[in-house]
Amino acid sequence: MNRENLESYGNDKEADSSKCLVYMKGIDKWFGHVHALHNIDFSIYENEIVALVGDNGAGKSTLIKILSGVLAPDKGEIYLNNKLTTIHNSREARNLGIGTVYQDLALVDCLDVCANLFLGKEPVRGGIFINRGKMETEAKKILNKLKVKMNSPKITAGFLSGGQRQAIAIGRIILEDSKIFVLDEPTAALGVRETGEVLSLIKDLKATGHTIVIISHQLEEVFSLVDRIFVLRQGEKVGDRLISKTTKEEIIGMITGIVKV
Numbered sequence: 001m002n003r004e005n006l007e008s009y010g011n012d013k014e015a016d017s018s019k020c021l022v023y024m025k026g027i028d029k030w031f032g033h034v035h036a037l038h039n040i041d042f043s044i045y046e047n048e049i050v051a052l053v054g055d056n057g058a059g060k061s062t063l064i065k066i067l068s069g070v071l072a073p074d075k076g077e078i079y080l081n082n083k084l085t086t087i088h089n090s091r092e093a094r095n096l097g098i099g100t101v102y103q104d105l106a107l108v109d110c111l112d113v114c115a116n117l118f119l120g121k122e123p124v125r126g127g128i129f130i131n132r133g134k135m136e137t138e139a140k141k142i143l144n145k146l147k148v149k150m151n152s153p154k155i156t157a158g159f160l161s162g163g164q165r166q167a168i169a170i171g172r173i174i175l176e177d178s179k180i181f182v183l184d185e186p187t188a189a190l191g192v193r194e195t196g197e198v199l200s201l202i203k204d205l206k207a208t209g210h211t212i213v214i215i216s217h218q219l220e221e222v223f224s225l226v227d228r229i230f231v232l233r234q235g236e237k238v239g240d241r242l243i244s245k246t247t248k249e250e251i252i253g254m255i256t257g258i259v260k261v
Contacts, residue, residue: 019046020082021180021211022067022098027076029062036062038236040076044180049202049212051222054232055255060215063232064182067213068100069093099173100182105165109158113150114139116157117171142171145208146201163194167201181205183214187221199225219248233257 022044029037037059044050052060065071067078069087078085080096087093093100107116114135115122123131123138139153148167150160157168166186173181186202187195202212202225216222222229223243231239231254239246239254253259 020044021046021080023079023082024063024067025077025079027063027066027073027078029059029066029071030074036235037066037073040232040235040237042230042237044211044213045228047206047209047211048228049206049214049226050228050230051226052213052215052230052232053217053219053222053251053255057234058232058255059235060232061184062235064100064184064213064215067093068098068182094173094176094178097177097179098182099176099178099180100184101166101169101173101186102184103188105169107157107160107165107168110156112156113143113153113160113168116168117142117153117175119172121175138175139171142174143167145174146171147204161194162190163197163201166190166194166198170201170205179211181210181212183212185215185217187216187218195221219251223248231255 020043024040024042027037027040027042028035040059040063042063052063054060062071066073067087069090069092072088078087085096087096087098090100108119111119114132117139118135123134125131136153143150143153146167148164150164157165160168170181170183183202187198190198199221202214205212214222214226226243229239229241229243229246229251230237231241231251233255239251239259241251250259
């Protein structure tokens with residue numbers, strides 16, 4: 001994407017639509033009397049890293065759950081590759097190339113790396129037998145692609161470091177051939193070294209042609225990693241900025257309501 005064409009974010013139609021993978025238009029969501037999202041327009045572009053930021057309760061997770069098929073919008077439309085699309089559930093989202101890693105990672109600690117990577121989609125031979133050999137071969141390829149240092153894919157997940165666990169969760173959506181990776185707080189509760197490993201992994205994913213959406217509260221990390229920042233406050237869009245055209249002070253001002261957009 002030629003991001004210099006995206007100087008103005010007040011109107012998504014001014015963006016480079018030929019490179020737009022996802023356009024969420026006029027999204028509203030209520031939970032009872034709580035209006036969680038107010039008329040949100042959110043676009044995701046080819047081979048970019050975009051961060052969703054905002055205070056707790058801003059609507060970040062709700063927006064991502066709608067994109068991932070976990071929630072249905074009460075109003076609005078979703079376009080994938082410029083085609084109007086309805087995402088009924090998370091399976092459909094995955095089939096459409098949208099892979100999501102939530103904070104809990106959903107790993108089974110008592111199973112090994114292979115079993116976690118292929119959980120629910122194990123290859124079989126003879127129609128009934130799990131093809132363990134193929135699983136181990138493919139697991140090694142994924143670990144190499146992700147540059148994960150691990151002696152063997154037979155290691156039990158419960159013994160993995162935080163950075164390794166995040167990599168395995170991302171490996172799952174690579175196996176699903178996802179085009180868009182949605183990562184919810186990918187460095188939450190990680191140490192400095194493990195955080196560095198995960199940030200490096202995300203940069204490598206972009207370098208190999210993937211598009212990444214991250215939810216994060218860590219603005220230092222965001223400014224070292226992403227191309228664009230989308231800011232939500234109390235369920236409303238209050239900013240959409242190229243990283244090269246903003247500052248941490250402006251973004252903080254948007255999050256807190258000091259800066260009016």
